[in-house]
Amino acid sequence: MTGISHGVVTFATLYVATQNVFIAGSAALGSIFPDKIKGPLFRFWHRCYSHWFVLYVAALAFFWTPEVLAVTGTGLWQKGIVYMSRMFFFWFFAGGLLHILEDAICGPVLVLYPTKRTTVLPRLFKTGSVGECLFVIGYCAIMYVRNRGGLF
Numbered sequence: 001m002t003g004i005s006h007g008v009v010t011f012a013t014l015y016v017a018t019q020n021v022f023i024a025g026s027a028a029l030g031s032i033f034p035d036k037i038k039g040p041l042f043r044f045w046h047r048c049y050s051h052w053f054v055l056y057v058a059a060l061a062f063f064w065t066p067e068v069l070a071v072t073g074t075g076l077w078q079k080g081i082v083y084m085s086r087m088f089f090f091w092f093f094a095g096g097l098l099h100i101l102e103d104a105i106c107g108p109v110l111v112l113y114p115t116k117r118t119t120v121l122p123r124l125f126k127t128g129s130v131g132e133c134l135f136v137i138g139y140c141a142i143m144y145v146r147n148r149g150g151l152f
């Protein structure tokens with residue numbers, strides 16, 4: 001999945017789930033992190049260590065507090081920069097975890113070992129293809145309807 005598709009799908013998912021732009025935005029930024037961290041070596045090391053879910057689960061555990069799931073977002077500024085930073089990084093790495101799940105529907109990903117890719121989910125489309133574009137549009141349409149109270 002391309003970076004823009006990761007950002008759009010992650011933002012839509014977390015906005016519908018939480019109704020909080022800060023959380024959805026933090027996660028959208030985090031969703032492009034696994035691909036962008038490699039820089040110029042990205043092409044050679046794609047879906048390597050930066051795509052290992054264990055690192056993201058560890059980061060989520062590190063930044064976890066019961067308050068990070070308080071999705072109202074009211075009074076966020078009043079709680080201070082430490083609270084806001086912790087909340088940002090928790091949802092940033094949650095976006096990274098979603099990135100891995102999104103990659104799993106368009107190819108093999110790392111599961112148990114950080115160097116061995118495994119096909120976990122059926123491949124729905126090729127990265128950068130028309131199929132990916134249609135998937136993102138369809139997914140956002142479903143999220144839009146869900147956000148309006150329809151479907152489920």
Ligand SMILES: [Zn+2]
Pocket residue numbers: 034035047051099103
């Ligand atoms: Zn990726």
